[in-house]
Amino acid sequence: MKKKVIALLMSTCMMLGLAAGGTVAAADPDQAGVKKNEVTRTKAGSSDVTLTLAMCGDGTTKESLDKLLAQYTEETGVKVDTIFIASNWGEYCTKIQTMVGGGDDLDCAILAIEGVAKFLDMGIAEPIDDWIAANKEISDAILSDTSPSFQDVFKDDEGNTYAFPFSFNNVVMHFNTSRLEEAGLELPAADWTKDQFLEYCEKLTTEKDGVKQYAVAVPYGEYFCAEAWLYNNGASYMNEDFTESTINSPEAVEVFQLWQDLIYEYGYAPIPEENVSAIAQIINGQVAMGSWGRWPTANYIADDFKDVAIQYLPTFTVNQQIGGVDGIFTLKNSKHIEEAKELAAWMSQADFEGQYLSSGNIPALHSLAQTKISDLGIPENYEIFYLDSNTDIYKPVSAPPQFTECSNIVLTAISDICVNKSDVQETLDNAAEEMNAVLADNK
Structure with a gap:
């Protein structure tokens, strides 16, 4: 069926x-x-x-x-x-x-x-x-x-x-507004682009008191948040009937490559660490931007942190919200x-x-x-x-019957790309092959 x-x-x-x-x-x-x-x-x-x-x-x-x-x-x-x-x-x-x-x-x-x-x-x-x-x-x-x-x-x-x-929950970009103000930036428009995002990254990457302050945290360990970025470039982890992986499509590769470049080529993002909370980093100002749903709000309240704003993710080729x-x-x-x-x-x-x-x-x-x-x-x-939110603006995240297996494959690929600096295309080709073996039962 x-x-x-x-x-x-x-x-x-x-x-x-x-x-x-x-x-x-x-x-x-x-x-x-x-x-x-x-x-x-x-x-x-x-x-x-x-x-x-x-x-x-x-x-x-x-x-x-x-x-x-x-x-x-x-x-x-x-x-x-x-x-x-x-x-x-x-x-x-x-x-x-x-x-x-x-x-x-x-x-x-x-x-x-x-x-x-x-x-x-x-x-x-x-x-x-x-x-x-x-x-x-x-x-x-x-x-x-x-x-x-x-x-x-x-x-x-x-x-x-x-x-x-x-x-x-949806996925939006969170901003430390004190960091924006220090960089002379305002909250970007709802339809901001990839080029504008990179301009923000350049201006928000600084050094303060000998400590580097980064522009953005990549969506490491975040299956949901990572696919939100893919959706805004017309990509996804798999096709709509969950029978074939599309994680290695050119549109997906472009996004994964961007995350790796943000860390290693531009120096705009820190290398993710297992026990380091990116939400804590945006609160303490070590990073200026991060992509999440509403859940960090609980952290903001607990820390009495109010210098925060949100905006839609930057539009690469489309503006598509995930839900x-x-x-x-x-x-x-x-x-x-x-x-x-x-x-x-x-x-x-x-x-x-x-x-x-x-x-x-x-x-x-x-x-x-x-x-x-x-x-x-x-x-x-x-x-x-x-x-x-009572309309059909949200596209559901990819969740096949084999969600556990597929999410493990995706998160391993993100780790290899963002932590181990593995070749993006090769890593995603391997991930697609593994996912296709898992998704074969859906055909």
Whole structure:
């Protein structure tokens, strides 16, 4: 069967609070700033029902999540137990499959775009089309306020829907505005070009008190962020049906070569190091620019860092935004299918999302994203985190059923090019050959 085009928020579950720098979310009831949603209610006798919800992460948000879900129990009578699985999305899906196969009680599970194709291939998710049809007022409110391209992520080839969009991230360029001011630069225009980017790099590479200050951090170790650069040059890791790698196309090679040149030819970027955070480098001014989603905002708040602005990535040949989204799935083996669907829908509405999602996520509900991000007020030009986010402006990241294998190949190639200074074309040719062997099952 032809594989559906779907794709990532990041390489690991923890990168959803990320998609890096944190967990999927953190309760924020005092800053929700949203009107309470209508609560979906279960049938009589639901007080005897206990649902189990799986989340991907290290459990740092378990206490806050459980407090919010206590509200659901109070409103519906349905109890909810939560379990957190600390792993990347590929491993997370495998563990869910093992739990289901072993007969564990599991009713709902969060899942990001990286694992959707694999999840659907395993056949353990339950469609929610009947719930959508029976609850049109609520479902229409969610669907009319979320991106059609994100909605498509949670549909199979037959058009069945498995989840509502919950939260997402895009990729933009972050700027240390103090560094811009020192260089006599303003925030670039939304349609800035590769040549203008290189001009900024030249002016932002300086030496201060005997210490070199760099212009930009390359997207090392960032599958999601790296492909965002490729999209802006008409390239990607693979074709749209996930049957063939395109990572060694001329358009892709041009971008990878640029990253290597930024480090070794121009000296505009530092050599990436495993234990050195590029987000910390932009906060302390060692680099002036870096490409991420909204997740560094949590770091900015923790460090009381406000000298930061964002802009779209530079346009090489096209201006294409990337997107990665997650959702709450209902599992086919649930003994309480209807209650599980209602819990997933309740979590997908503004009241819960507004309290749970942290400063590192963008709520999938456009109106909620606008409220929460505007209320926070940083970084400068924050509107591009949610501008037109209820349209189809985002192209999903490449996330085949073999996401884990492919992401490992991509990240190894990036490391070889940016750290080991390997030949770009040869490295990408080898990566394409490895990926093609993995993707052959999709033909």
